[in-house]
Amino acid sequence: MSFSQKLDSWYTDFGRSLPWRGIDDPYRIWLSEIILQQTRIEQGRDYYHRFLEAFPTVADLAAASEQQVLRLWQGLGYYSRARNVHAGAQYIMQECRGRFPDTYEGILRLKGVGRYTAAAIASFAFRLPYPVIDGNVYRFISRLHGIATPIGTAAAYNEFEALLLKQMDCRHPDRFNAALMDFGSLQCKPRPDCEACPFADECVALRTGRIELLPVKPAKARPKDRWFYYLHPRWQEAGREYTVMQQRTDQDIWRGLYQFPLLEADRELSDGELQQAMRRFAEENFQFPIPDAQCSPTFLHQLTHRTIHARFVQAQLPSRPTLLPENMRCLTAGQIKDFPLPRLIDRYLRQL
Template sequence: MVFSHILIEWYERNKRDLPWRHTSDPYKIWVSEVILQQTRVAQGLEYYLNFTETFPTVYSLAEADIDRVLKVWQGLGYYTRARNMHATAKYIVDNLGGVFPSSYSGLIQLKGIGDYTASAIAAFAFREPVAAVDGNVYRIFARVFGVETPIDTSKGKAELKAIASSMLDVERPHIYNQAIMDFGGTLCMPKNPRCYECPVLEMCSAFRNRTVDDLPVKSKKVKQTIRYFTYIIPENRGKTFISKRSKSDIWHSLYEFPLVESERQLTIEELVKDESWLSLFGDTMPEIVHVSSPAKYVLSHQKIFAQFVVVKVATVSPVLEQAYSQINFDEIHEYSTPRLIEGYLAAEPVEKYFKRNV
């Protein structure tokens, strides 16, 4: 029996019941595929349900304010995905009459839709016989066929894409692509794969040669940049100050408190002498009422060590007044903030420092 038939038979017995598998709506399939990038299915499911309830159609997403979209996305990370989705929804509504392209070649032209996502939408929504190839598929075929070409090279990706296309069930591309996704997500996992439950074990070169843990091969190691953040949370009559990140950096368009970034973690003595602190407060001399312990926050390419400092501000400096938005502290959860800030506010009862003056 051929690979695709074995895999589909296994899938029919073991498939996960997921809501995006009960629709051929390209919008909802698109949303699910974008959410599941860099996200576990268990976490992505909740976000998918919330996102499609808030924005049930491409029209509702296109008409939404970007801040609202980012707020619904908050906690998923990789916020460029949400910004690209919003821009693409606008393009589809404004230029395509609200109708998704019905082929891989049309879908791949849209902003934020790459090879995998275009293939997935084409196969699931329009039954086009294309192989959706992501990290799961690279891993599976590197192991099954003993491919040692690094998967993070153009040559490796092309080699495995060719294998994936040759394995495709062209009569049932929608079922086959779902099957291989489930297979990679539940059996042929990156670590501790469940080889003895594998339906294609007899075909697997890596199992025969005891190289399962060595495949797939990667030639490059991700180099992490280390950064040190000190977030300052000013309090003035129950209000605080935030601004939207505008630099081409992490968390673009998300809101944050005034930030001092340094080459190492600053002590409080060093912080109050820092140029950013002096610019924020001048000679107003705010009262420091709380200093958090430093916490580590890890992104794919960055490692951030952060601490939070709550200060009471009797007089609002011109910089705070002009460069930041003043809001009631209890409204902070209405704004889209980085998960780093969201997590800190959830763990630390900072609101006790923000009792409004009557």
């Protein structure tokens, strides 16, 4: 039996049934692929349905505001994916007259779409013969052939793509790719079930005792520490509590999302330093003294390349600040819920 026949037979018995499988709507496939980057299927499934409910077509997504898109994306992280998918929808409506690109090269022009995602859309929606190579496929194929090239580079992608192209069932690239992804994810897992594997008799890693060593991953840089000190001003107005939220506008993490006014330091501040720095910060931004500020414990928030150490300083203001910088606005607790927030801010608000 050939590689693709063995794979296909395994897929018939064990393949997953997923809402974005067995369809050829490129918009839905694109959405699912972007959502599933860096996200587990169980979590991604809910977001996929929520997105389709809010934006059933690419035209609906293109017409939405960035704030609506980010609000729906809240909790998934990697917010550049949401901004890219939104920009991609606008590109399709404006530059492609509403028609989803139907070539691999055309799909690659969508913002945030790399070779893996383009291959997935091209094969699932248009039956084009491009193998998909995600982390699970790298693991399976590197073990099967004993390939020690560090993964995640363009050179590794070329090498694995060339190999898979020779083995692909080009009449059914969609099914071949779905089987490949499922096999890597369910069978050739980090701790694989080799006894039940149809490739056991030809697997180089199994024969040479290198299962734990493959795939070879590139060395990871240590995440950088950042210290975020948030001012949480509060005051009463007409029986309701208000605060100030600030939109992040810099080319940085969480761009477009809302947070409390932020004072970032280049090191950890002691309680005394924090009180002093925050007093100055409040006076500069709100022209109010904050004598009775309360500091929260540190919230640790881990991102792929950053470790955020955050503290929140609550301060009672006598009344609404009259002068606010352009990217800040006064909101009630109920109104905050309508704005897209980083998960860190959401965690803090839930603990209040």
